[in-house]
Amino acid sequence: MKNTAVIILAAGKGTRMKSATAKVLHCIREKPMIQYVTNTAVRLAGSDVIVVVGTQADQVKAVVSEVYPDVRFAFQKEQLGTGHAVLCAIPELCDNIEHVLILCGDVPFLKLSTLTKLIDAHIWQKNIITLVGSVIDNPRGYGRLIIDPQNRVSRIVEEADATADEKTIKLINTGIYCVHRRSLETMIRQVRPDNTQNEIYLTDIIEIASKQGAGIGMVKCEDSNEILGINTIHDLEKAESVLMTHEKP
Ligand code: UD1
Numbered sequence: 493m494k495n496t497a498v499i500i501l502a503a504g505k506g507t508r509m510k511s512a513t514a515k516v517l518h519c520i521r522e523k524p525m526i527q528y529v530t531n532t533a534v535r536l537a538g539s540d541v542i543v544v545v546g547t548q549a550d551q552v553k554a555v556v557s558e559v560y561p562d563v564r565f566a567f568q569k570e571q572l573g574t575g576h577a578v579l580c581a582i583p584e585l586c587d588n589i590e591h592v593l594i595l596c597g598d599v600p601f602l603k604l605s606t607l608t609k610l611i612d613a614h615i616w617q618k619n620i621i622t623l624v625g626s627v628i629d630n631p632r633g634y635g636r637l638i639i640d641p642q643n644r645v646s647r648i649v650e651e652a653d654a655t656a657d658e659k660t661i662k663l664i665n666t667g668i669y670c671v672h673r674r675s676l677e678t679m680i681r682q683v684r685p686d687n688t689q690n691e692i693y694l695t696d697i698i699e700i701a702s703k704q705g706a707g708i709g710m711v712k713c714e715d716s717n718e719i720l721g722i723n724t725i726h727d728l729e730k731a732e733s734v735l736m737t738h739e740k741p
């Protein structure tokens with residue numbers, strides 16, 4: 493995967509965890525959360541992995557570097573949103589990079605096979621953005637995918653900004669994307685914090701691309717454990733139980 497880099501977003505405090513420790517430092521089965529997705533990323537992209545750090549940056553860097561010494565870091569001083577976190581990582585991308593995978597540090601169980609499926613679809617369909625979507629029974633807390641009459645993803649609406657109707661949508665954004673590098677650089681600079689949380693949402697690049705008529709694709713992941721996003725202590729407990737169930741006797 494010579495022309496593909498991975499950006500992992502891990503700078504957030506994790507306010508919903510209600511803890512003084514940065515979210516990605518919380519452990520699942522005694523292993524810091526950030527090490528899970530970093531492992532998958534390194535297997536895919538080797539040294540072309542950039543982790544965006546901010547909250548407790550030195551500690552996050554230490555737990556990553558200890559196991560993955562080739563991973564590089566970008567610093568997000570203020571946590572202004574997932575889009576802003578990506579903006580902070582862009583200067584770290586090497587010149588040869590054509591495709592950028594964006595992953596979240598709080599989605600630990602993502603499989604390598606899902607990422608290769610995502611990249612294959614992205615390249616084969618010549619998309620500008622390809623994302624991983626999932627239909628789940630309880631979509632609460634996730635961004636919802638809005639599908640246009642041509643059956644393409646045209647927008648992502650966050651839970652906090654969704655109407656009652658939009659909240660009934662079960663097709664969610666897993667926070668995993670593959671984006672054409674040059675288009676990402678242009679689109680991410682166009683995102684404005686015009687939402688209820690006043691954040692620069694990465695998810696807004698979908699609507700920007702859609703309005704330009706750019707190709708947006710989706711691959712589905714049917715395993716709700718694989719795309720589990722950890723935002724609360726309850727989610728963390730769920731992650732523990734997922735690993736318990738998968739553990740061999
Ligand atoms: C995000 C997506 C949502 C998706 C969900 C999947 C946005 C706006 N929303 O929501 O559509 O369904 O993930 O799990 O992207 N982070 C930073 N810097 C920041 C803010 C966040 O690095 O300024 C990092 C966090 O540390 C975390 C990741 O980005 O690892 C996602 O942030 P989080 O606040 O958990 O977003 P969600 O609300 O889960």
Ligand code: MG
Nearest residue numbers: 598721722723
């Ligand atoms: Mg999250």
